[in-house]
Amino acid sequence: MRRGYVKALLFAAIYLPNSALALDWDSISLNGYTSFEFESQLTDDGNGDPNHSFDADLIDLVFNFQITDRTRAAADMTWEHGAASEDGRGNVALEYAFVEYTVSDLFRLQVGKMFIPFGVFNEVHTAKPAFLAVKEAAATNKPSRLVDGARRFFPRWGVGINIRGDAPVGDSSFDYDLMITNGEQEETNPYEEDNNGAKSVTGRMRFYLADVVRLGVSFNYDKPQFDGIERQTAIGLEVNIRAKNFELLLEGAYGEFGFIKSELAEDDPDKQRQMGGLAQLSYGFDTGTTPYVQLQTVDPNIDVDEDEGYSVITGVNQTFDALMFKLEHNYVVGNDKSSLAAFSGSRFHEIKAAVVLGF
Amino acid sequence: MTYCTQSRPLSNFGTGVPGGGRVRRALAAILFVVVGLMAAQGAEAQEAPPYTVVGTTDLAAKGFDDQTLARLMLGRARRVAGQRIAVVMLSYETPAIEAFLKQVVEMEPRRYEAYWRKRLFSSRGTPPRVVNTVKEALSIVARTPGTIAIIPAATPLPDGLHAVAHAAVAAPPPAPPAPVTAPTPIPTAPVVAPMTAPVAPVVAPTTAPVAPVPPTVPAPTGG
Numbered sequence: 308m309r310r311g312y313v314k315a316l317l318f319a320a321i322y323l324p325n326s327a328l329a330l331d332w333d334s335i336s337l338n339g340y341t342s343f344e345f346e347s348q349l350t351d352d353g354n355g356d357p358n359h360s361f362d363a364d365l366i367d368l369v370f371n372f373q374i375t376d377r378t379r380a381a382a383d384m385t386w387e388h389g390a391a392s393e394d395g396r397g398n399v400a401l402e403y404a405f406v407e408y409t410v411s412d413l414f415r416l417q418v419g420k421m422f423i424p425f426g427v428f429n430e431v432h433t434a435k436p437a438f439l440a441v442k443e444a445a446a447t448n449k450p451s452r453l454v455d456g457a458r459r460f461f462p463r464w465g466v467g468i469n470i471r472g473d474a475p476v477g478d479s480s481f482d483y484d485l486m487i488t489n490g491e492q493e494e495t496n497p498y499e500e501d502n503n504g505a506k507s508v509t510g511r512m513r514f515y516l517a518d519v520v521r522l523g524v525s526f527n528y529d530k531p532q533f534d535g536i537e538r539q540t541a542i543g544l545e546v547n548i549r550a551k552n553f554e555l556l557l558e559g560a561y562g563e564f565g566f567i568k569s570e571l572a573e574d575d576p577d578k579q580r581q582m583g584g585l586a587q588l589s590y591g592f593d594t595g596t597t598p599y600v601q602l603q604t605v606d607p608n609i610d611v612d613e614d615e616g617y618s619v620i621t622g623v624n625q626t627f628d629a630l631m632f633k634l635e636h637n638y639v640v641g642n643d644k645s646s647l648a649a650f651s652g653s654r655f656h657e658i659k660a661a662v663v664l665g666f
Numbered sequence: 667m668t669y670c671t672q673s674r675p676l677s678n679f680g681t682g683v684p685g686g687g688r689v690r691r692a693l694a695a696i697l698f699v700v701v702g703l704m705a706a707q708g709a710e711a712q713e714a715p716p717y718t719v720v721g722t723t724d725l726a727a728k729g730f731d732d733q734t735l736a737r738l739m740l741g742r743a744r745r746v747a748g749q750r751i752a753v754v755m756l757s758y759e760t761p762a763i764e765a766f767l768k769q770v771v772e773m774e775p776r777r778y779e780a781y782w783r784k785r786l787f788s789s790r791g792t793p794p795r796v797v798n799t800v801k802e803a804l805s806i807v808a809r810t811p812g813t814i815a816i817i818p819a820a821t822p823l824p825d826g827l828h829a830v831a832h833a834a835v836a837a838p839p840p841a842p843p844a845p846v847t848a849p850t851p852i853p854t855a856p857v858v859a860p861m862t863a864p865v866a867p868v869v870a871p872t873t874a875p876v877a878p879v880p881p882t883v884p885a886p887t888g889g
Contacts, residue, residue, distance in 0.1 A: 333795075333806070333810060336792045336795075338786055338787075338792070340787065369786065369787060371791070371792045376749075376750040376812070377750070379791075381789050383787075383789065403789050405789070409744060409745070409750075411745060412742070412743050412744055412745055421789065422788065422789065430787075430788035430789065431784055431787050431788045434783070434784075434787035434788070436783045436787070437783045437784040437787050437788070438784075473737075473742040473743065475733065475737060475742075475743075478733075480737070480742055482742065518772060518773075591776070591777070593774075593776070595776065626776070665783055665787075
């Protein structure tokens with residue numbers, strides 16, 4: 308009997324360190340991207356950069372570990388704006404880190420920290436090689452960048468559980484995400500604990516019609532009970548159409564923010580309704596040159612007139628080897644009651660450029 | 667499949683009528699054009715860079731149709747017949763891969779790359795692995811269960827690997843025109859038909875030395 312224990316211990320000592328969970332290099336992939344940017348406001352006043360600044364925007368590393376046939380671990384780490392924690396400069400973030408278990412293509416289970424799967428840009432908002440413009444679309448992702456008083460329609464990240472899947476339907480196909488996470492708030496670390504019992508729910512469904520047309524709908528619901536917000540709901544729509552080298556992208560988001568009633572004065576409205584929209588048309592030449600024009604609009608409060616902000620971005624994107632060069636002109640203008648009215652002519656102009664590497 | 671075009675000598679055609687020389691030259695010119703077009707089409711079929719998809723003989727799925735391959739290439743399917751499938755291929759610029767992407771995935775290489783940039787950086791998985799040589803691709807397939815490789819069709823396969831999908835067979839060139847019957851054979855000095863050279867046997871593009879693909883193609887299913 309004792310000899311049996313010794314044999315078992317020896318077996319464990321020899322073989323367990325080399326167990327099946329040890330990964331070989333074929334099971335690991337390392338990818339990432341960097342972006343170096345330049346911004347220069349052309350007008351005297353505005354929300355742009357009047358000092359013609361360079362920006363070491365980010366370096367971002369993406370890890371994928373195929374642990375077993377069914378289990379994958381993925382992580383994305385980013386260092387932004389020359390992060391130097393000793394000096395309190397820049398930003399270091401774990402964009403996502405999750406474990407995925409594949410039951411079938413239609414049913415994959417993910418747990419961990421993940422991007423909120425809403426709309427077109429949130430999951431690639433730092434991935435400059437994944438979209439044409441220098442910045443992700445402000446109108447649907449960071450509307451306060453365009454006009455003051457606007458709120459985010461949904462949080463960037465969530466910690467919780469996601470179900471994801473893909474399936475064919477004839478010549479077409481669809482995919483979906485259904486996620487439940489701690490809600491967004493700043494009273495505690497929402498990636499560690501929630502500040503209330505309610506959970507945030509996000510869903511998205513996309514249909515791919517013969518890979519020429521993509522239609523998508525997203526929603527997010529949360530009860531933050533923070534920053535005066537009792538509950539918030541957002542709905543997003545996306546349409547992407549390809550016709551030869553042309554590509555048209557349309558995205559819209561509607562958000563409704565219900566305020567905590569006990570914190571309201573008598574005449575205060577009990578909610579804020581907000582809309583954001585984007586239209587982008589591009590043409591991809593075979594040489595890797597892609598000119599584009601992008602229109603964005605944000606109405607921070609549908610119940611208030613003349614508070615909208617707009618931007619018109621015209622630019623060109625050139626891929627060369629693994630590099631991508633971006634050069635664009637941003638024209639930002641607002642209505643009389645928008646925050647942009649503070650600038651002469653309620654508008655400003657800015658040039659943005661970027662050198663992006665994806666690998 | 668082999669196509670053979672036969673031509674008959676035009677040496678004694680049309681010389682017994684007034685202007686017969688012009689008729690003969692005109693017919694020869696027409697035949698020149700027709701045969702030339704046929705030869706060009708055949709040559710085009712030969713030059714098309716066909717691909718073969720190979721895997722080990724113990725794959726759960728014995729064959730892959732284009733839709734399944736496209737879904738694997740796009741990351742929308744990862745499992746076929748209950749088995750996780752990984753794809754290995756040469757660089758997107760390789761003629762066989764470019765042909766595969768256009769024919770099966772219906773994307774230009776540049777667009778395919780852009781597609782995966784979005785997918786990769788939004789945590790939706792990794793693109794098919796790209797290797798530098800066919801030898802490397804075959805080595806990975808041989809040692810990694812559930813891996814298939816897209817390689818040029820003419821590649822000899824080592825033991826243990828077989829084709830699981832082919833490029834669609836290009837349409838054969840049109841049948842050669844019926845032999846022109848000389849109405850009045852008149853012995854004259856031989857006239858050499860100008861277009862006998864380019865009618866070498868036209869070979870259909872999928873002649874890779876691989877085993878035939880079984881007709882059964884299971885739909886992708888979860889495992």
